[in-house]
Amino acid sequence: MLTDLSPLIAATARWLTVAYPPSGGALATALCEAQARQAATVAARLRYPTDIDAGLVTLAGPGGAARLDWIAGAEPAGEHPAEDWAWRTWVDEVVASWAAALLTDPELAALAVAALADGEPTAHAPAEYRRLLAPDDRDRRAAALLRHPDLLAPVSGLHHAQLLDRLTPDRPLAA
Incomplete structure (x- = not known):
């Protein structure tokens, strides 16, 4: 059985950068993609821990991007050959929602990375996720849309409660 989450992570990160594109040139695109990939990686590892x-x-397949497109208003325009959009079938809605939440909430991102480190060596975790946890000014400018809490709210809010349950299982339930 294939246990590699890289197609799911790549597709979900790509969806995030297509829906919330970078601002700037090639360097901005690379920085934005790195942040989306780090957020999607943390979210996927939390969602599918074993x-x-x-x-x-x-x-079974992760479900695809159709609902996310509708919610974010990022529906693909026009007719495209199936191979141009095949990657979209690997987008995971929950992973995208969790990644959006991590990109817009630094405290939640730190909590998520710490949760990944539980039971594993932690020496490389902060460096591995530096662009997610401690973006510098270039990172923030490149991913201005990708990190904008108001723009990502419809996506990050989809499965926010599940993310909080995963990260803080002992917290009291909201009334």
Whole structure:
């Protein structure tokens, strides 16, 4: 059974950067993509923490981007050959929602990366996710739309409660 989440992570990060494009040239595009990829990686690893979870999502498929497109107003325009949009079938709505939440809430992002480090060596975690956890001014400018809380609110709010449950299982339930 395939347990590699990289197609799901790549597609979800790509959806984020298509829906909330970088501002600037080639460097801005690379910086924005790096931030989206780091957020999608953390979100995917939280969502599918075991090899069995990863195997099941790769077997069943993550669901695609159709609902996210509608919610974000990022529906693809015009007719495109299927191969141009095949990657969109690998977009995971929950992972995209969690990644959006991590991109717009630094405290939540730090909590998520710390949750990944539980039970694993933590020496490389902060450096591995530096653009997510501590973006510099160039990162922020490049990903101005991708990190804008108001713009991402419809997507980040979709599964926010599930993310909080995953990160803080002992918290009291909201009344």
